[in-house]
Amino acid sequence: MLVALAACAALEMPGSAFQAVDSLVREALDSARSPAAQQKASLQRAEQAFGRDASALNRLRLAVLLATLAPPLRDDARATELLEPIADPGASAVGRFAAFVAGQVGERARMARERERSERERDKREEALRQQLEALRAIERGIQEREEKLRRPDK
Template identity: 60%
Template sequence: MQYRCLVAAALLGIAACAALDPRTPQIVAVDAVLAEVAQTTRTAPGEQKAALTRAERAFLGEASPVNRLRLATLLASLPEPLHDDARAAELLEPLADGNVPGYGRFAAWLAGQVAEHARLSRELERAARERQVGDKERDKREEALRQQLEALRGIERGILEREERLRRREN
């Protein structure tokens, strides 16, 4: 009996410590933000825009860490044209601290993802520009070769016509 009471008291003490942990509400709030964003990314574009507008209004009304995190996560997760890496990074900067559980750690992770996405986007744009320049150069070379081929055909026709005239004179 005493053993059961001791175990129950220990469990109650552990539960009380967990309930008093100031980080627990932050972790629950981060989970709620993730659930909301996951649901929003699966909705129609009109609903996505409405969710982003609601998050912007909530942030403008109260610039709390959870509202800041919600808006930044939506901006980082939604597809174009709603996606905005620069704004998401700007919103995450004050929160991002990998040593702070809850908002800080998630914001630091998301800021890293946003930075990587922005880097990949820049790399893709650079590669597209390089390809476009390469395509233009190839087109110029092809046109120059076409012109050379036409010139050679003209020379060949001229030679054939001259030979034909010479044959007619000889006959």
């Protein structure tokens, strides 16, 4: 009987995974709303927990904090590395939520790349317009110099 109870206790109940993810989301939201010192402390606690026990839940907790806290604590690259082994849309609550967060982090990275590309294109257009403006000014100076020469009587 004792062995059967121990085996039942070792099994992860489906509801407990959802509760764990819910708790993790609550922790991330509370941390994101906290002052910077508390955010840093939350991140350190998550890093220590992951260092002691690299379980999927501790991995997810650390990744979620790294993905949701404000810069300079945010580290999307590390969050992605942490999420990659556990992200599985067809898996348990932890795997599905990891896949969701990984998708959000990936989308944020894509949008950042797109924004950088747009800024580079804008800078190129601005430089082309500056060059065109300078060329027009040079033409205008040339016209003004010719007009001056025509107005001056030759001596």
